[in-house]
Amino acid sequence: MNVRHDYQWCVAGTLLALGLSFGLSHSLFAQTGPAEAEQGVQVLTRGPVHEAFAETVTFDPEPGIVATKAPPAAIEELPPEQRPEGDNVAWIPGYWGWDDERNDFIWVSGIWRALPPGRQWVPGYWAESQQGFQWTSGYWADAQASEVEYLPEPPTTVEAGPNIAATSVDQTWLPGCWIWQQNRYAWRPGFWANVEPDWVWIPAHYVWAPRGYVFVDGYWDYSVSRRGVLFAPVYFNSSVYAQRGFSYSPTAMINLGVFANHLFLRPRYQHYYFGDYYATSYRGAGYYPRYAYHSNRFGYDPIYAYDRWQNRRDLGWEQRQQVNFQNFRDHENLRPPRTWEAQGLLNASDATARAGLPRVASLLDDVRRSRDNRQRFQAVDPSERQRIGQHAQEVRRFRDERQRLEANAVGAPAETGDRTIAPARVRLPGSPIVAKPVTGLGRNYTPPRTYEAPKLDPNVAAKPRANRSLGQPQQRAVNREPLGQPQTQSQVQGQGLQSRQRTVNRMPLDQMQPQPRAQRQTQQSQRQAEVQRQTQQPLQRTVNREPLEQPQPQTQPQPRSQRQAQQSQRQAEVQRQAQQPLQRTVNRMPVDQPQTQPKAQRQAAQRQPQIQRQAPQPQRQPQVQRQAPQLQRQPQVQRQAPQPQRQPQAQRQAPQSQRQPQAQRQTQQRGGNAPAGANQDRSRGKDKR
Numbered sequence: 001m002n003v004r005h006d007y008q009w010c011v012a013g014t015l016l017a018l019g020l021s022f023g024l025s026h027s028l029f030a031q032t033g034p035a036e037a038e039q040g041v042q043v044l045t046r047g048p049v050h051e052a053f054a055e056t057v058t059f060d061p062e063p064g065i066v067a068t069k070a071p072p073a074a075i076e077e078l079p080p081e082q083r084p085e086g087d088n089v090a091w092i093p094g095y096w097g098w099d100d101e102r103n104d105f106i107w108v109s110g111i112w113r114a115l116p117p118g119r120q121w122v123p124g125y126w127a128e129s130q131q132g133f134q135w136t137s138g139y140w141a142d143a144q145a146s147e148v149e150y151l152p153e154p155p156t157t158v159e160a161g162p163n164i165a166a167t168s169v170d171q172t173w174l175p176g177c178w179i180w181q182q183n184r185y186a187w188r189p190g191f192w193a194n195v196e197p198d199w200v201w202i203p204a205h206y207v208w209a210p211r212g213y214v215f216v217d218g219y220w221d222y223s224v225s226r227r228g229v230l231f232a233p234v235y236f237n238s239s240v241y242a243q244r245g246f247s248y249s250p251t252a253m254i255n256l257g258v259f260a261n262h263l264f265l266r267p268r269y270q271h272y273y274f275g276d277y278y279a280t281s282y283r284g285a286g287y288y289p290r291y292a293y294h295s296n297r298f299g300y301d302p303i304y305a306y307d308r309w310q311n312r313r314d315l316g317w318e319q320r321q322q323v324n325f326q327n328f329r330d331h332e333n334l335r336p337p338r339t340w341e342a343q344g345l346l347n348a349s350d351a352t353a354r355a356g357l358p359r360v361a362s363l364l365d366d367v368r369r370s371r372d373n374r375q376r377f378q379a380v381d382p383s384e385r386q387r388i389g390q391h392a393q394e395v396r397r398f399r400d401e402r403q404r405l406e407a408n409a410v411g412a413p414a415e416t417g418d419r420t421i422a423p424a425r426v427r428l429p430g431s432p433i434v435a436k437p438v439t440g441l442g443r444n445y446t447p448p449r450t451y452e453a454p455k456l457d458p459n460v461a462a463k464p465r466a467n468r469s470l471g472q473p474q475q476r477a478v479n480r481e482p483l484g485q486p487q488t489q490s491q492v493q494g495q496g497l498q499s500r501q502r503t504v505n506r507m508p509l510d511q512m513q514p515q516p517r518a519q520r521q522t523q524q525s526q527r528q529a530e531v532q533r534q535t536q537q538p539l540q541r542t543v544n545r546e547p548l549e550q551p552q553p554q555t556q557p558q559p560r561s562q563r564q565a566q567q568s569q570r571q572a573e574v575q576r577q578a579q580q581p582l583q584r585t586v587n588r589m590p591v592d593q594p595q596t597q598p599k600a601q602r603q604a605a606q607r608q609p610q611i612q613r614q615a616p617q618p619q620r621q622p623q624v625q626r627q628a629p630q631l632q633r634q635p636q637v638q639r640q641a642p643q644p645q646r647q648p649q650a651q652r653q654a655p656q657s658q659r660q661p662q663a664q665r666q667t668q669q670r671g672g673n674a675p676a677g678a679n680q681d682r683s684r685g686k687d688k689r
Contacts, residue, residue: 040237043252043340045360046262046275047099047233050111051138052092052121052433054224054272056265057205058299059157059175060465064135064208065269068103071096071126071133072238074396076247077110079388080364082377084228088115088436088445093392094250095124097233097271098135100285109231109250110392115435116202116221117447118143122431123399127210127407136406137270139207139216141428143435148428150212150406152421154178155185155462159297166192169312175300177204179456180215180423187460188453195309196448198223200302204453207270211406212421220447224303229375230254232340232361252340252361260307261324262336262360265293272303275360276336278329291321336360394432401429 079091094110115121124138141148159175166173176190193201200221206213221227231250240246254274264273268286277287288296290304311317328335337343340361368377380388405426438446 040240042235043361044106044233044235044275044338045254045336045340045343046277046338047106047273048097048108048266048269049272049274050092050094050108050230051124051271052113052140053111053227053230054303055140055202056267056270056272056299057175057203057302058267058270059159059205059297060154061206061208061213061270062268064137065098066129066132066134067098067105067126068132070128071098071105072241075107075236075241076389077392078247078249079110079112079380079385080231080249080251081380081385082364082368083112083380084114085376085378086114086445088117088441089113089228090115090433091388091391092121092123092433093395096126098269099235102235104235107234107236107248109233111231112229114222114226114228114445115433116140116219117435117438117441117445119219120145120431120434122402122428123395125399125403127403129210134210135269136209136403137207139214140202140219140221141431142217142219146428146430147425148214148405149180150209150421150424150426151180151206151215152423153213153465154180154206156465157297158187158460159190161297162190162192164192168194170194170309172305172309174201174203174218174451178206178462179204181456185462186456186458187462188456189460191451191454193451195306196220198226198444199448200224200306201451202302203300205300209406212424218451218453220450221302222445223306224260225256225374229364230256230259251364253364253367254361255358258336258358258360260290260303262328263290263303264288265290265299265301267293267298276328276338278325278332278335280329289321289325291318291325391432398429398431 074093074095077093083089083091089112092111092113094108096105097108099106119140120143122138122141124136126133126135128134155178157176157178159177162173171192172195174190174193177188178185179188188204195201200223202219202221204218205216207216208214230253232252232254234248234250236248241248259274262275264277264282264287265271266273266286266288273287288298290301293299293301293304308318337346337360343360367373367375
């Protein structure tokens, strides 16, 4: 960090004698560090990441956070004297960011950025609102766009992750998004796509603005290690930047190799955060470790997705991300330092314990001279630095123009709560930070071919989001995940019980409590009796169709011939009646199943006269007997079903029918006529033959 006060050059000799130069040299940085360079200046080794360096993707974007006071005027920031090599590298100035813990603003330092191909940077800004001063995020717009369209609030996302398996381990899942089509939103589902080495795909998403929501289509960006130089944020005391002629130039750069190991996301602010945010108190403020943000569907983290793809052969990589977070959360002494000064003290006092741990931040000159550095730098001559300084003023004017365009409709939707505003198109002035044409980039800097997005799904219903207070973000994202804190077994069981109670608690609570053994046995016996009663009813409907033959009352002795005649008539009537219910029972069985008779019945039928053999239906009555064993397998009440086996009276009277021919012979010998029932049986037998 270089800090200069022009009005104090007249006393430079005195200050040099004291060793406190305001125009600080790099050698002094190497010895004491930027934190000791100036009173009221503190270089931080944690804080928000410049939006232009890493753009967040939130599924349900919300209005930005609100500060309680107005931000200071932008300070004069000069780029460092060294820059990364490349024709597509540009300096993007810093801006004021809000620090909740300090209740004050910190300076998010400018960056050297390899610009994403085919994009232009639209910077964010602070604007006054009803609650205070609200942040509106910046975004990477299409370089060819000359207009910007402000849309109504998109519906709540239906993105739930992959619904089909990937066809290759080289693929990653890209989330779906709502697309404005004519006068409504339609859902474009997610899909699997092949990952390109050294390239990170930023999926389509929306950015909130006071005038509406801005759609940012998907685009290719460089991997983190190829994006440029990220400098550390700085806290300035108000007495420092308020001095006349104050300027600042960053020199402490963040180690990008350590950057992803301590990376957090804050959806309310639409920012990445790096460093020590492991304390449990940060969960209430909406800081999420990147594995929790990505896996819990708050949004999509392109950096995490790319790192996971790089470690796709390591099956335990994702689990270690959570384990490492828990380790840092539980052991404060292992967390990265929060300031440059604290980092220097740790390296000096606890060098043995922290041996091998990489530094969060390093001086730009030290990195440039390091043999392990793979990034190549080139010097920035004074004339170019002056031109870049003028370029920063153009960026501020472009930012102010955007604020003016979006403030024309500041009454909707942010202040009036109207989330169904009509789309509006306004002219977008060209940004001074725009990437060079793709055709002019080198081979390693030309992006891959853009993914072909799937077709819109008209069957997905759009649902509006839940209501929220005006100008304030929803707390849903904050309270959904306890900052990656693992849940105890009792908490997991409690959550499972709550989900089950939504179905189980329809029964009275007293039935869900444990009961004594005797009471349970009594209830079980009652249930069994009820089951038996219900199963007995359909059995009676089948068995009781045919009333059992009542026994004949005893009468006075009759002559033998009369008794034989009456007995023959009764036998014929019984056979006629027995034939009708038998047909109702036999026809229930499949036709293709042949019926067999017991051996004793077949022999009895052979001994009978022809008249008796021609009436085989009564002999097939044992079907009820063959069906009875099926009922015996049912409960005890059903085992009483074999009683219908006594029903076929024709079978019990079969021996009497065998004596019938003798009565007929006696009647014929006496010249008498045969009974009417026998004549009917003869005629029926002839018809059947």
